[in-house]
Amino acid sequence: MEFSVIAILLMLLGAMAAYVPVYMSLFFTGVLGFIFFAPDPQTLMLAQSFFKSMDNFALVVVLFFILCGNIMTAGTIVEKLLKVVNVLVSWAPGGLGMAGCLACGLFGAISGSTVATVVAIGGFMIPALMKKGYPEKYTIGLMTTSPNLGIIIPPSISMILYCMITNVSLQGLFLTGFVPGIFIMGLTCIYTYFIFKDDTAIERLPVPNFSEVLSILREGFWSLMLPVIIFVGTFSGVFTANEAAVVACIYAFIVELFIHKSMKFKDMKKVIVGSAVTSATLLIIVAGATCFGRYLTFENVPGKIAEAVVENIQSPVTFLLIINLFFLVVGMFLDVISATLIIGPVVIPLLPTFDIDFMHFGLLMTVNLAIGYCTPPVGVSMYITGAMTNKDIVYVTKAVIPFLIIQITVLFIMTYIPDLVLWLPKAMGFWEAIESSMPAL
Numbered sequence: 001m002e003f004s005v006i007a008i009l010l011m012l013l014g015a016m017a018a019y020v021p022v023y024m025s026l027f028f029t030g031v032l033g034f035i036f037f038a039p040d041p042q043t044l045m046l047a048q049s050f051f052k053s054m055d056n057f058a059l060v061v062v063l064f065f066i067l068c069g070n071i072m073t074a075g076t077i078v079e080k081l082l083k084v085v086n087v088l089v090s091w092a093p094g095g096l097g098m099a100g101c102l103a104c105g106l107f108g109a110i111s112g113s114t115v116a117t118v119v120a121i122g123g124f125m126i127p128a129l130m131k132k133g134y135p136e137k138y139t140i141g142l143m144t145t146s147p148n149l150g151i152i153i154p155p156s157i158s159m160i161l162y163c164m165i166t167n168v169s170l171q172g173l174f175l176t177g178f179v180p181g182i183f184i185m186g187l188t189c190i191y192t193y194f195i196f197k198d199d200t201a202i203e204r205l206p207v208p209n210f211s212e213v214l215s216i217l218r219e220g221f222w223s224l225m226l227p228v229i230i231f232v233g234t235f236s237g238v239f240t241a242n243e244a245a246v247v248a249c250i251y252a253f254i255v256e257l258f259i260h261k262s263m264k265f266k267d268m269k270k271v272i273v274g275s276a277v278t279s280a281t282l283l284i285i286v287a288g289a290t291c292f293g294r295y296l297t298f299e300n301v302p303g304k305i306a307e308a309v310v311e312n313i314q315s316p317v318t319f320l321l322i323i324n325l326f327f328l329v330v331g332m333f334l335d336v337i338s339a340t341l342i343i344g345p346v347v348i349p350l351l352p353t354f355d356i357d358f359m360h361f362g363l364l365m366t367v368n369l370a371i372g373y374c375t376p377p378v379g380v381s382m383y384i385t386g387a388m389t390n391k392d393i394v395y396v397t398k399a400v401i402p403f404l405i406i407q408i409t410v411l412f413i414m415t416y417i418p419d420l421v422l423w424l425p426k427a428m429g430f431w432e433a434i435e436s437s438m439p440a441l
Contacts, residue, residue, distance in 0.1 A: 064245030069111030075256035172430030331372020
């Protein structure tokens with residue numbers, strides 16, 4: 001590898017080790033690379049790339065899903081979703097833990113964000129679990145890792161960004177997320193059941209009668225209809241995935257303002273401004289990642305990596321194993337947005353060589369980077385739950401291990417049995433053959 005590339009990579013790692021924010025590390029190392037190692041015309045093009053990266057229609061979808069998640073957090077939709085899952089499973093051994101995992105899946109099916117899921121569901125469930133006698137380590141591990149469902153179960157911000165750099169159908173990629181999401185929820189619930197099935201110290205709710213279940217379902221009807229509207233509308237063709245985000249926001253506002261009456265018009269400004277600030281932060285990360293990615297492209301790093309991989313790896317099985325391990329390591333240091341925009345264009349051109357489907361790979365990348373939210377040193381979810389419970393990163397790391405084993409197991413099952421996740425987009429008509437879905441890089 002050339003000196004210029006080594007110098008820039010060392011500069012990036014040094015900046016991150018010094019706790020410089022990731023977006024600033026990416027942006028400044030990319031700029032310095034162009035200043036010191038690129039001719040002047042390329043430097044001038046950098047400014048154009050910087051603004052063009054943020055002028056992308058797909059990012060509008062992200063903005064509205066962030067807004068939808070904030071509306072639910074500010075209102076009572078989250079609370080009513082929790083009541084629904086509680087009445088369904090909280091009477092079983094470990095039922096409240098199961099409810100926390102299922103609630104993360106439901107909330108993720110609306111917000112598309114892991115961080116939003118940690119804050120919204122974790123803020124409710126962590127105190128509730130501890131109050132009912134659940135072990136602190138189990139509680140922290142569960143509520144740190146289950147929010148990964150926020151970007152695995154559609155809609156997913158990570159999947160939207162992946163589709164920005166490929167020609168893959170967004171609806172099709174969304175459909176691949178259901179199977180691993182259901183697997184993770186199912187295995188987590190089974191694990192919870194066997195831990196607590198003989199534990200009499202854990203307080204359980206009584207088995208609800210039919211009228212109680214019906215009452216809770218009636219109360220949570222409008223909340224439950226939100227993911228239904230998103231999925232049915234998107235996959236039936238009534239509106240696109242982009243339009244679904246806007247519809248979800250309008251629906252959530254109407255429900256909170258006029259049906260639940262948990263928000264007032266004066267609260268809308270605070271929610272909208274907060275969502276705009278979050279979206280602006282995301283845009284800055286996108287711009288920084290684009291600058292650094294442009295420099296890697298200028299140095300032909302993707303091409304050199306592709307040549308090295310093709311020369312040394314012939315088996316798709318080996319390639320997928322190495323790429324999974326690589327992404328698990330990348331997730332320890334880069335957030336999902338930066339990793340998708342930087343590593344994606346480097347790895348994606350290799351897929352046709354090994355006859356790997358782009359849609360399948362998009363799911364693998366999403367699950368890998370979701371796990372990165374729960375791995376040190378940059379696991380955002382770990383710091384959030386650690387702050388909620390006043391625990392250090394070492395304690396949280398130990399707490400998440402059993403749940404990460406479940407998620408990594410699901411990841412490798414999905415890796416080597418692609419038909420498990422591709423059958424649904426194929427059945428719905430959103431899958432294309434590998435030759436026709438080549439990425440537009």
